[in-house]
Amino acid sequence: MKITDQKKALQKLGLNTPEDFLYHFPSRYGDTSEMKSIGSLVAGEAAVVFGKIIGLKTGKAFVKRTPISEGYIEDETGRLKVIWFHQPYIAKMIHDGALVRAEGKISERKGVLGMMNPKIETVATVPTGVGDSLFGSEGEAHSLYPVYPESRGVTSNWLYHSIQKILKSGILDELKDPIPDYILKTYNLPSLATALVWIHAPLKKDDALAARKRFAFEEVFFIQLQKKKERLLWQKEPAFTIEKSASDIEKFVARFPFKATEAQAKAIESIMTDFRSGHAMSRLLEGDVGSGKTAVAAATAYSVITSRPKGQDFGRLQVAYMAPTEILAKQHFESFIQYFTYLGINIGLITGKECRKFPSKTNPKEWTNISRAQLLKWVENGEIPILIGTHALIQKSVKFKHLAYVIIDEQHRFGTAQRQKLAKKDKINPHLLSMTATPIPRTLALTIYGDLDLTLLDQMPAGRKPIITEIVLPNERENTYEKIKQELKAGRQVYVICPRIDPPAEDGIRAGEPDLTTLQTKSVVEEAERLEREVFPEYKNKIGVLHSKMLPADKESVMEQFKLGEIKILVATSVVEVGVNVPNATVIIIEGAERFGLAQLHQLRGRVIRSNDQAYCYVFADSKTQKTVDRLKAFKNSSNGFELAEYDLKLRGPGELSGNKQWGISDIGMEALKNIKMVEAARTEAEYLLTNDFEFEKYPILKDKLIKRKEGEIHFE
Ligand code: ADP
Numbered sequence: 156m157k158i159t160d161q162k163k164a165l166q167k168l169g170l171n172t173p174e175d176f177l178y179h180f181p182s183r184y185g186d187t188s189e190m191k192s193i194g195s196l197v198a199g200e201a202a203v204v205f206g207k208i209i210g211l212k213t214g215k216a217f218v219k220r221t222p223i224s225e226g227y228i229e230d231e232t233g234r235l236k237v238i239w240f241h242q243p244y245i246a247k248m249i250h251d252g253a254l255v256r257a258e259g260k261i262s263e264r265k266g267v268l269g270m271m272n273p274k275i276e277t278v279a280t281v282p283t284g285v286g287d288s289l290f291g292s293e294g295e296a297h298s299l300y301p302v303y304p305e306s307r308g309v310t311s312n313w314l315y316h317s318i319q320k321i322l323k324s325g326i327l328d329e330l331k332d333p334i335p336d337y338i339l340k341t342y343n344l345p346s347l348a349t350a351l352v353w354i355h356a357p358l359k360k361d362d363a364l365a366a367r368k369r370f371a372f373e374e375v376f377f378i379q380l381q382k383k384k385e386r387l388l389w390q391k392e393p394a395f396t397i398e399k400s401a402s403d404i405e406k407f408v409a410r411f412p413f414k415a416t417e418a419q420a421k422a423i424e425s426i427m428t429d430f431r432s433g434h435a436m437s438r439l440l441e442g443d444v445g446s447g448k449t450a451v452a453a454a455t456a457y458s459v460i461t462s463r464p465k466g467q468d469f470g471r472l473q474v475a476y477m478a479p480t481e482i483l484a485k486q487h488f489e490s491f492i493q494y495f496t497y498l499g500i501n502i503g504l505i506t507g508k509e510c511r512k513f514p515s516k517t518n519p520k521e522w523t524n525i526s527r528a529q530l531l532k533w534v535e536n537g538e539i540p541i542l543i544g545t546h547a548l549i550q551k552s553v554k555f556k557h558l559a560y561v562i563i564d565e566q567h568r569f570g571t572a573q574r575q576k577l578a579k580k581d582k583i584n585p586h587l588l589s590m591t592a593t594p595i596p597r598t599l600a601l602t603i604y605g606d607l608d609l610t611l612l613d614q615m616p617a618g619r620k621p622i623i624t625e626i627v628l629p630n631e632r633e634n635t636y637e638k639i640k641q642e643l644k645a646g647r648q649v650y651v652i653c654p655r656i657d658p659p660a661e662d663g664i665r666a667g668e669p670d671l672t673t674l675q676t677k678s679v680v681e682e683a684e685r686l687e688r689e690v691f692p693e694y695k696n697k698i699g700v701l702h703s704k705m706l707p708a709d710k711e712s713v714m715e716q717f718k719l720g721e722i723k724i725l726v727a728t729s730v731v732e733v734g735v736n737v738p739n740a741t742v743i744i745i746e747g748a749e750r751f752g753l754a755q756l757h758q759l760r761g762r763v764i765r766s767n768d769q770a771y772c773y774v775f776a777d778s779k780t781q782k783t784v785d786r787l788k789a790f791k792n793s794s795n796g797f798e799l800a801e802y803d804l805k806l807r808g809p810g811e812l813s814g815n816k817q818w819g820i821s822d823i824g825m826e827a828l829k830n831i832k833m834v835e836a837a838r839t840e841a842e843y844l845l846t847n848d849f850e851f852e853k854y855p856i857l858k859d860k861l862i863k864r865k866e867g868e869i870h871f872e
């Protein structure tokens with residue numbers, strides 16, 4: 156491999172300094188005692204072998220010309236054929252003669268034993284038997300070896316050797332522990348130097364576990380410190396005091412075409428209590444799809460815009476309401492128009508494409524398009540007190556006269572920097588309300604929302620029929636389609652969710668070859684064609700496709716057509732997850748359901764509970780393992796997103812919380828989330844430390860580390 160390639164690969168992994176390497180932790184530990192010698196293998200059994208790889212090359216399979224990698228693994232007792240379909244890059248990743256560990260099922264073809272699509276990783280040493288020391292420093296027999304997350308160009312083996320070299324370079328004597336000593340003692344955590352040795356070269360499993368615990372605590376502790384500090388700084392600054400109470404907005408709330416739920420009323424009350432407090436609010440409103448967050452936003456916005464700027468008996472305080480997509484921004488604009496008609500309140504809409512103002516000059520019930528310049532002028536001079544929009548709101552050219560309240564919908568869709576840009580538009584900090592429908596476990600919420608107060612909207616508006624969820628077996632597919640046709644005939648619309656966008660690069664697999672389930676997973680593009688051809692031919696031109704590779708404008712246009720009912724059946728990936736309101740869509744089919752986290756499934760299901768009509772969720776799964784069955788049963792039986800998020804955390808582990816990248820937590824930090832006690836301890840210690848030493852004067856190493864973390868964050872955004 157060329158040096159430059161490797162450099163690039165290392166940069167991609169974020170490995171630049173020796174310290175970065177030391178903080179690149181093994182994803183798991185292998186155990187050499189599980190190994191079998193190649194000579195002793197029997198067809199049909201599952202096995203782990205260690206050996207030297209030879210003759211590895213790319214090629215095309217005999218039938219269908221599928222791209223493959225193939226070669227042999229050799230140990231002193233024999234030679235085993237290995238072959239991978241659809242993974243030609245394997246041959247490029249592993250060089251001839253490399254020592255590997257391979258795991259898979261032994262098959263036989265014409266008397267030759269082989270492994271198809273084995274899991275493979277390069278290893279440091281091939282153990283030759285009991286008593287052989289893998290790391291061999293003290294001559295002690297132990298069989299654990301670390302396995303590092305690989306990426307193209309950097310193997311686990313290479314990482315192992317590099318990290319061992321660094322460990323032995325004496326750097327451990329220089330490294331200073333950022334965690335205060337008293338905390339390590341309280342929770343019985345190993346010091347930094349010890350933990351680094353234990354995590355990269357453990358003699359026993361317990362050492363590795365203790366080290367992982369320390370680093371998991373460390374990460375959650377740092378995040379807590381950062382978030383809490385941000386929160387305290389935010390609260391120190393001057394804020395708008397809004398002296399309104401529930402009775403002041405009673406008449407406004409009475410205008411809603413429904414009665415507010417108790418949960419909504421409580422949420423409104425706690426927000427208004429914050430408004431009166433003299434501190435800038437930072438609150439998260441967490442509620443399932445359809446729980447009515449927009450109405451809470453509207454009622455509290457009303458209390459702000461009917462308040463005067465300080466020391467003035469004219470003018471209005473202003474509200475900015477940001478949504479992640481144009482279609483959502485427009486949806487909120489329309490809801491607000493409904494809530495605010497005839498009150499003489501101007502509402503603006505700003506997106507990348509257009510600007511609108513409500514009401515128009517000629518019709519008090521309608522909006523009108525206006526020029527960007529005109530809109531910006533009216534926002535700046537305060538004539539438009541409510542401005543709703545997309546990212547366009549963040550632009551420097553958008554200036555407010557008295558921005559007192561910022562509402563951010565689906566807040567996780569925005570980066571911290573984007574959120575801050577909107578919140579920091581003015582000298583005075585506005586009150587900040589973030590909203591989300593993404594159910595996450597309590598430990599994760601405590602960690603990533605350490606800077607926010609939490610309000611749950613844990614009640615659905617009355618009159619909603621509970622959604623009917625059915626797990627559909629393959630032989631019931633036809634039946635289910637018949638039921639769906641009845642719904643379509645009655646004028647309803649349907650979502651079909653698939654786990655992937657395109658069909659696999661190469662079609663099909665040879666008979667007798669392993670069943671690569673990924674290749675069978677339904678893709679949006681194919682499934683749309685199939686449904687049109689075989690299942691719903693009568694809706695030929697009314698089937699739409701939506702996925703993340705489409706241009707934003709195309710996505711919006713498809714969503715718009717679905718909203719207008721021009722598209723009856725929308726085949727989509729999970730991009731459809733975010734809160735678009737199409738009350739007429741009452742059926743959702745989820746294909747390959749085992750591939751989604753339960754909380755995510757729940758969110759998808761939430762697409763169809765917008766109206767008072769009976770809604771249906773049909774779940775198709777490709778896998779029939781007990782685990783899949785249990786998970787999907789839990790999904791069928793629970794209508795509580797948080798419960799489902801907890802369930803997945805327990806049963807599938809933190810990795811299943813659909814992408815830790817989204818949450819800005821590393822894999823090891825996610826390990827802490829299974830442990831509520833650890834998360835609470837990190838929180839308590841962070842609070843204690845900040846109360847006693849806000850500037851970390853006694854802990855300069857910690858201070859340094861937090862500054863570095865912060866720089867890293869900005870770097871990525
Ligand atoms: P979300 O929390 O997903 O953002 P929305 O605010 O979009 O939910 O509300 C979903 C639908 O429920 C809207 O059509 C809204 O008018 C309606 N709604 C909100 N609150 C209530 C309520 N208390 N009773 C009946 N319907 C309500």
Ligand code: MG
Nearest residue numbers: 448449564734
């Ligand atoms: Mg919403």
